[in-house]
Amino acid sequence: MSEPTFTKRVFSGIQPSGGLTLGNYLGAVKRFVEMQAEDYETIYCMVDLHAITVPQEPKKLAHNTRELCAFFIASGIDPEKSILFNQSQVPEHTQLGWIFNCVARMGWMNRMTQFKDKAGKNRENASVGLFSYPALMAADILLYHATHVPVGDDQKQHLELTRDVAAKFNHDFGVEFFPITEPVIQGPATRVMSFRDGSKKMSKSDPSDMSRINMTDDADMIAQKIRKARTDPDALPSEQKGLEGRAEAANLVNIYAALSDQSVDQVLSDVGGKQFSEFKPMLADLAVEKLAPIADEMSRLMQDTHEIDAILARGAERARGVAAPILKRTYEIVGMVGA
Numbered sequence: 001m002s003e004p005t006f007t008k009r010v011f012s013g014i015q016p017s018g019g020l021t022l023g024n025y026l027g028a029v030k031r032f033v034e035m036q037a038e039d040y041e042t043i044y045c046m047v048d049l050h051a052i053t054v055p056q057e058p059k060k061l062a063h064n065t066r067e068l069c070a071f072f073i074a075s076g077i078d079p080e081k082s083i084l085f086n087q088s089q090v091p092e093h094t095q096l097g098w099i100f101n102c103v104a105r106m107g108w109m110n111r112m113t114q115f116k117d118k119a120g121k122n123r124e125n126a127s128v129g130l131f132s133y134p135a136l137m138a139a140d141i142l143l144y145h146a147t148h149v150p151v152g153d154d155q156k157q158h159l160e161l162t163r164d165v166a167a168k169f170n171h172d173f174g175v176e177f178f179p180i181t182e183p184v185i186q187g188p189a190t191r192v193m194s195f196r197d198g199s200k201k202m203s204k205s206d207p208s209d210m211s212r213i214n215m216t217d218d219a220d221m222i223a224q225k226i227r228k229a230r231t232d233p234d235a236l237p238s239e240q241k242g243l244e245g246r247a248e249a250a251n252l253v254n255i256y257a258a259l260s261d262q263s264v265d266q267v268l269s270d271v272g273g274k275q276f277s278e279f280k281p282m283l284a285d286l287a288v289e290k291l292a293p294i295a296d297e298m299s300r301l302m303q304d305t306h307e308i309d310a311i312l313a314r315g316a317e318r319a320r321g322v323a324a325p326i327l328k329r330t331y332e333i334v335g336m337v338g339a
Contacts, residue, residue, distance in 0.1 A: 006179045010035050011146035013045035013087065016064040019204025020071050022213040022291070023192035026258045031150045031184070033076035043144050043319065044077060046086040046312075049093065050137070053130040054118070066308045067298070071215055073311070074297035083322070085315030087140065092323040096139035099330060103169050104135045108161055138162040142178045143323045150184040159183050173333050192255065195229035198247025216299070219292040223284040226252075231276040238272025240264050249276075256283050259290050 012032060014024065036042045046068045051061060065086050077084055087093050109115070112134055119126035129136075141149055141162050151159050159181065166178035192202045196211040206212060210225055217225070230248045237243060243250040243264075256279075257267045271279055301308060331339030 006145055006147050007041055008039060008148070009041040009043065009144055009146050010148050010150065010184075011043045011045070011141050011144050012150050013047035013050070013140055014068060015051045016046045016048055016061065016068040016086075017051055017204075018060065018064040018067070020068065020215040021192075021202055021204055022215070022255070022287075023202040024071070025075060025215060025291070025294070026192050026255065028150065029072060029075045029077070030258070032072070032082075035148075035150060035184070036077060036082050040148065042082040043146070043322070044072060044082055044084050045140065045319075046072075047137075047140065049087045050133055053127055053133050065312075066305050067302060069308050069312060070298045070301035071294070073301060074294045079311045079315060083315050083318045084311060085319045086312050089312065089316035090319045090323055092143055092320065092327045093136065093139055096143050096327055096330060097136040099334060100135040100138050100142075100165050100169075101132055103165050103172070104132075104138070104161065108164060109134065111157075112161070113157060134158045134161045135165065138165040141181055142166055143326055144319075145179055145326060146181055147179050148182050148184050156183060156185070175333055177329065177333060193247065193251040195225060195248075195251075198230070198249075198251045213287070213291065215291070216295050217291075218295060219288045222287050222291055226284040226287055227280055229280070231280075236268065236271050236274050236276070236279055238268055240268060242268075242272075252276075252279070252283055256286060259283075259286050 010032075012028065014028060032042070032044055046065050048061065048065050051064075069084065069086070072084060073079065109131060115126070115131055116123070118130060137158050138161060141159075142165070149159055149162075163180050166180055169178055170176055194200045194202050194206060194211040195213075196206070196208055200206075202212045204212065204214075210228055213222055213225055229252060231252065232246055232249055234246070234249075236249065236253070243253060253264055253267055253271075256262075256271075257264045260267065271282070328339055
C-alpha cells in the first residue's frame, strides 16, 4: 500500500481550564481564525483529556469545555469551514497515544520543562498522565497528519517531541507515514504580558484581575483595565529599538499591533512621540471594538449549550472521518491483527 501524500493541514488545541484571557486570543485563537482563511484544512480541538492530567471538578470541566467552544466560534472559527470538536469524543486520540507512549523514550519525557514546572517539588505525587501527556499531544497532531501547528513559545518543546516521535516511528517501521510537523510562530503578540508587571505572562492565575483582560469582560471593564495598565513616564518611541528595557510599553504596543493587524514598526511610525495619556485611549477604543463583540457572542452561545453540544458532536464525527483511516493504517504498520 502506498503511503499518503500530505495535505496542508493545521491542527491545534487548547485545554478547557477556564479563565480565558487576551493572551489566549492573541497568542492562539486569532491566528487560528487567520489560518482558517488561508490555504489549509483546519482542525481545532478542546483538549479535555489533557485537562484531567491535573484534578478537575467535573461540572466545571464540562462548563469550561463549552465556554472554550463558544470562544472559538465567537472569535471567528466557523464550524462549517473548520473541524471543531472536543478531544474525548474521538477515541482514536488515546488509541494512537498508546502507540506513541511505546515510541517515545523516557529520556525525552524527562527533558520536558512543563512537567517540571507543573509537578513542582512534589513530582512523585504528580499523575502519570501529566508526565506522559506529550505523547498524547503528538497523537493529537499526527492522528490528522497535520503538517502545521500554530504554537506559543511554551509549546515549542512539545512540538519538537512530536517531530521526534514521527521521525522515530517512520524510521523504526521503514515508512514515511507521519509528517514532520512544522511550527507556526508569528505575530507581534504571541506572548501577552501582565498589565501589572510586563516581565510576567498574562495569566488567569494572577491574583489581580486588573492584570489581564478576560474574554468575558464587557466594554467598560476592558477600557478600565487598559487605562490603569502600568506604563512608564516616557513618550513612545518612533522605532522598535526604543522599546528595549521598557517591558510594559512594549506589551501595550504589541497588543495594539496585534489587534490592528499591523507590525510594531507600523504602529510606532504613527504613535511615536505620543504620551501614554494619548495612546491608552487609542488602545482602549481598539480593544473594545475588537473584543467586546466576542464577549457578547460568547454570552449568547452559553445561554443555549445544546447548540454548542450539537456543534461539538458534528465536529467529532467529521474528525473521526479523518482520524480513523490514519489510525487503521498505523495499526497495520505496527502489526496489529484485525486492523
